[in-house]
Amino acid sequence: MNTPLSPVLVIVSGLSGSGKSVALKTFEDLDYYCSDNIPVNLLPDFVRNVLGQRHEGAPRRLAVGIDVRGRNDLSQLGQWRKIANDYGIDAHLLFFEADDDTLLARYADTRRRHPLSQLGLSLPEAIAHERTLTAPLRNEADAVIDTTRLNVHQLRRRVITEFALAQQGKLSLLFESFAYKRGVPAEADFVFDARVLPNPHWDPELRSLTGRDREVREYLDTQPEVIRYVAQLQDLLDTWLPKLGSETRSYVTIAFGCTGGKHRSVYLAERLARHARETGWQDVATFHREQD
Structure with a gap:
């Protein structure tokens, strides 16, 4: 899997309290170089400095937040976007x-002050x-996302699947964890049941942790059932995921479920995502429905 030839810039904007910070943090988790509250008049130089670097490891994907805090004429942005595209961005x-x-309810809940x-x-x-x-900005947008009926988890997943992974140009992988008691994700392409594995929940020292924590990973890494389960999953996914690259799809969701969506499913999603990266998949994301 290869990254896009052209550097990618995602401008995140909108109303205060609508979820911009969640979106920007999501792009950051997906290895975008991120910066918030960039004044529009400084954006051209900032983007050239970040995306114009030629050394190995230089950022090729950038996400910036722009809103009323910049105190600039936001109508400039449309003209500059055209210039950016002309530069090959x-x-x-x-x-x-x-x-x-x-928005009023969210401000009441957080007790934050509006920037204006x-x-x-x-x-x-x-x-x-x-x-x-x-x-x-709204008139210039490629997509307008109404978050009125979206919670944080739904918004994060939508950013990952519709805007982050979909921009990569080739097949991307999303490894997702979930709790069976809240239902199987409808969008999952592959679903694997982790309830057959030893449950860290029954260890009082591990109960409050998640599958992301070192102690839980070390516990599951030593369980014979888990070792066998992971090996079989790796063989299955290594064999069949590459064959999906010819399909007309931008990403594939591999979901892992357990009772609470906290230990085993999270562990498997993270471990299989790491394995995918190690075997050459470059556009890989994780989403933990009950944790993120």
Whole structure:
């Protein structure tokens, strides 16, 4: 699997409280070089400096957050995106929004101040004014994501599958963990049941940890059933995943389920994702539905 020839720029923008920070953190987890609150007038030089590096290991994927905190004329962005594309940069703009009632509720829950509140505006007035200020960005966006009915986990998964992995140009892999008590992910292409494996939940010292923690990994790494299970999964996926590359799809979801979605399924998703990277897959992500 190869990375795209052209460097990729994803501009993350939208209304305050709509999920921009979650989206940007998700891109960061997917090995995008990320920076938040970049003024529009500084964006061209910043992007050239980051994506113009030629040494080995230099970033080829960049995600930046742009919003009203930059205090710039946001209408400049459309013109600069065209220049970026002319330079051979594959530039995308994602705009996040939510309805007023949802934004008001989120601010009430977090007790954060709106970035425009320093203008002496009430929260409803600040939200309305921000919609006006960011209208040029919304009009220029490649995709407008309404997060009104999305929780953090749903938003993160949508960013991973629809915008991050889908931009890679070749088949990408998403390893997902879940709890059977909350249902099997409808979008999964492969589903494996980890409930047949020893459960760290019954060890009081491991119960509060997850499959990401060293102690849980070390416990499962020494279990004969787990060793055999992982070996068989690796052989199965190594054999059949490459054959899906000719299909008209951008990513494949491999899901692992256990009782609570905390230990065994998380462990397997992380371990198989690591194995995939070690065997040459470059566009690999993990998503832990009950943990992320």
